[in-house]
Amino acid sequence: MKVLVFDVFGKYAIFRRSYTTTSSTSYCFPPRTAICGLLGAILGIENETTNSSKHLRTFDQAHIAVRSLKPVRKVNLSTNYIDTRSGHNQRTQILLELIKSPAYRVYISEFEKFEQLKYHLENKISIFTPYLGQAQMIADFSYIGCFQITQAEPPLELHTVMKITGGTIIEPQRDQILIKEQMVLNMDDERRPTEVASYWIEKNAKPLKILRYSKPIYSINELGENICWID
Amino acid sequence: MLTKIIKIGHLMRPPDLYRNFVQQVNTENGLALFINLAPMEYRGIRIIETPNENHLLLYCDQRGQVSGKSPTVNLTLKNKKSAEKLKEDIQKALQKMRNFFEGEVENIGALIEENSEKIIQEIENILQNMNEKSTYLTIIIIQDNQELRPAEYEPFKQLFLKKAFSKATETSVNGVCHFCGESKAVSATVNEVFTFATFDKPGFCPSLKKEDAIKVLPICEECKTNLQNGANVLRKDLSFNFLGNKLWVIPSLVVEDENALKNVINKIKQVSNELKDFAKKEKTIEQALCDQDQVHYDFLFMEMNQSQQRIELHLTEISPTRLRQLVEVAQEVKQKMDMEDIPEPTLGLLWYLYEKPTSRSEERKEYLALVRSIFQAEPYNLQRFLWYCMRRIRKAAQEYVSNDRESFGWRKLTYLSFASILYLNQIGVFNLKKGENKVNSDELSAFFDKYPEFFNESWKKAVFLTGILAGKVLSIQYAKRQATPFFKKLKGLKMNMQDIQGLLAEIRNKLQQYGSYGQRIDLLMKSAAAYYLESAKQKSTVDELNFVFTLGLAYSNKEPFKIEEVEENE
Numbered sequence: 156m157k158v159l160v161f162d163v164f165g166k167y168a169i170f171r172r173s174y175t176t177t178s179s180t181s182y183c184f185p186p187r188t189a190i191c192g193l194l195g196a197i198l199g200i201e202n203e204t205t206n207s208s209k210h211l212r213t214f215d216q217a218h219i220a221v222r223s224l225k226p227v228r229k230v231n232l233s234t235n236y237i238d239t240r241s242g243h244n245q246r247t248q249i250l251l252e253l254i255k256s257p258a259y260r261v262y263i264s265e266f267e268k269f270e271q272l273k274y275h276l277e278n279k280i281s282i283f284t285p286y287l288g289q290a291q292m293i294a295d296f297s298y299i300g301c302f303q304i305t306q307a308e309p310p311l312e313l314h315t316v317m318k319i320t321g322g323t324i325i326e327p328q329r330d331q332i333l334i335k336e337q338m339v340l341n342m343d344d345e346r347r348p349t350e351v352a353s354y355w356i357e358k359n360a361k362p363l364k365i366l367r368y369s370k371p372i373y374s375i376n377e378l379g380e381n382i383c384w385i386d
Numbered sequence: 387m388l389t390k391i392i393k394i395g396h397l398m399r400p401p402d403l404y405r406n407f408v409q410q411v412n413t414e415n416g417l418a419l420f421i422n423l424a425p426m427e428y429r430g431i432r433i434i435e436t437p438n439e440n441h442l443l444l445y446c447d448q449r450g451q452v453s454g455k456s457p458t459v460n461l462t463l464k465n466k467k468s469a470e471k472l473k474e475d476i477q478k479a480l481q482k483m484r485n486f487f488e489g490e491v492e493n494i495g496a497l498i499e500e501n502s503e504k505i506i507q508e509i510e511n512i513l514q515n516m517n518e519k520s521t522y523l524t525i526i527i528i529q530d531n532q533e534l535r536p537a538e539y540e541p542f543k544q545l546f547l548k549k550a551f552s553k554a555t556e557t558s559v560n561g562v563c564h565f566c567g568e569s570k571a572v573s574a575t576v577n578e579v580f581t582f583a584t585f586d587k588p589g590f591c592p593s594l595k596k597e598d599a600i601k602v603l604p605i606c607e608e609c610k611t612n613l614q615n616g617a618n619v620l621r622k623d624l625s626f627n628f629l630g631n632k633l634w635v636i637p638s639l640v641v642e643d644e645n646a647l648k649n650v651i652n653k654i655k656q657v658s659n660e661l662k663d664f665a666k667k668e669k670t671i672e673q674a675l676c677d678q679d680q681v682h683y684d685f686l687f688m689e690m691n692q693s694q695q696r697i698e699l700h701l702t703e704i705s706p707t708r709l710r711q712l713v714e715v716a717q718e719v720k721q722k723m724d725m726e727d728i729p730e731p732t733l734g735l736l737w738y739l740y741e742k743p744t745s746r747s748e749e750r751k752e753y754l755a756l757v758r759s760i761f762q763a764e765p766y767n768l769q770r771f772l773w774y775c776m777r778r779i780r781k782a783a784q785e786y787v788s789n790d791r792e793s794f795g796w797r798k799l800t801y802l803s804f805a806s807i808l809y810l811n812q813i814g815v816f817n818l819k820k821g822e823n824k825v826n827s828d829e830l831s832a833f834f835d836k837y838p839e840f841f842n843e844s845w846k847k848a849v850f851l852t853g854i855l856a857g858k859v860l861s862i863q864y865a866k867r868q869a870t871p872f873f874k875k876l877k878g879l880k881m882n883m884q885d886i887q888g889l890l891a892e893i894r895n896k897l898q899q900y901g902s903y904g905q906r907i908d909l910l911m912k913s914a915a916a917y918y919l920e921s922a923k924q925k926s927t928v929d930e931l932n933f934v935f936t937l938g939l940a941y942s943n944k945e946p947f948k949i950e951e952v953e954e955n956e
Contacts, residue, residue, distance in 0.1 A: 173564065173602045174388050174576055174583045176591045178697040205593065228764060231699065231751055238589035247589045252700065289592060333640065334703050337389050339564070347601045351567040358703070
């Protein structure tokens, strides 16, 4: 199996936890839906309306993995929102929890638009502006390559975010901080969640030592990395 | 975080379903309407003592637009002085109570309405003699000569449950629960438990639409019940006061173990009941929290304003190891400083150095960023910290000059700031590295070697010694003249390097004028000069420069810089 690998980074990011509205806190890494949105922006996939999430169907066949390249650092920032839709110009100041200097490595397996995505990434072409969570947090990306992956067996060091499944055994390492995140994994065409999942991410971007895992883990020999899918 | 609260709610579930939705009444006394069932009649109103089994009142918070959820309603007494406003408040409370019975136990609602004038009058009379700031109004049913509190009367209990589930039942659709991930009937009712999840305020979030709430945050009935109970446990047992706001401590385990988690919750409950204020009793609380190794904590700093909840700061996965480190390092720093009146560095102390910032101020944000760094071992800008310290110290020093009296507020503040810097550095918030000592002087070297991470550059030692010498001049001036005119030379503690270096000559002149230039002073002067010569061009900020200088001022009467009178007059 082949995977496309690219890094995405920016100054700030926010992947809002859906249960925080009056003061927004952020997940530590982009959910699968946000990554699909980012890929959609690069490929130029349009939705008919803002309430639609049909673009996700393009990626239904794709497996995605994500790795945090930098320790997750969050800052709180007061932001003034203006409600432009109602026409009242009402301002609301809210406290946003942002990820500072985010950098993630994204891995995508083969899917319908694999070659097109590869072309866009190689040539740094993005049809719509890519961003990390909210439109003002513009993202940059750099292509790492297209690699063959091979299945690997634990014990090993896992570099990506790990989906929590039964029977997993992790060997805790000194100075590691594991953060558990629960988030929507996929949505239907009307943005209704169809699946949720929980993940472990290491706050300081250190690899996890896995002793047992019920899902497949893959190695990318050229990069010396082991990955597992978030879906 | 909500998943963790749901887990707590599930683990601590009460024996009766209705108790998941009952909240705690916090006042000692309340008012009760006495209603006889057969024949149905209003029997008057009395003050009652809040029962130990608080849940019997079937109370839930109905502030804001919420109404008809509970037969026990809040009565605010803040408008007691104005008879008209008080009457209005009572009418509103009574209306909320009537809404509970509306369409259900209708005759009770009707009975209350019939007697409303009389009830209002009686409540008014009773409230005039009550000292509490707020109380509640509940209903007691008399059946077969027995007085039944709301939960003891089955129809009320059933009605309470029905109301608790009403929105979920009316609005539920089939979907996937955001929390358990199962496909079942879900509703958008998380905001009934936590208002920080409200969908009523468009503009708080891009693309937030009330009608989309069911898509964004669907929750099933079982998770909602556990969430509600978890929230109640959180508010009642896992909550601390923190500098005018609330701190919720949410424990969780990496490896599932219900008994262990239960023990932790009970432990926090015990600590929270004994030591309510986190800022004042921080180290004791942290010591208690770091007892269990396998547990991790989420700290949620909440700002509560009426029914509004705002997350000021959310810290995840704080380990007991970190908490233990904070306690131990604070003790070590206190021992190292060896000053009786200087307390251990705590969050409360840092808040004081940041001038007690209140909610929504810029300082509060900076302060909370520091709190984040402390618990999560993240870096914080030393210069920014020094800016706040110097702001506090300068103000105290200004008072010292303007009052022209011996006030050592600035001195103590300097020690506190120094202790805080040592503490923050040792827990990894600052990154001060140890430096070498190149100038030979046994006494001075011993002092600098005690704090190698702070005195890691020659310019710091030079400026510190200049501060010591300036402190000598001030002490001598005060002893001889009961005034300290030399303080005015310090430019409000906003000097640059040239200003500080320039002080050396003036200090020498002054000390000679006062006849106090002895061997020890000479040694300090020569050492300072040697350190200046050795120091490379540095790029320190004015705040850092002046903090080091002020530290010298503060230490000028402490060992090893304390100088005997005999020596001074040599």
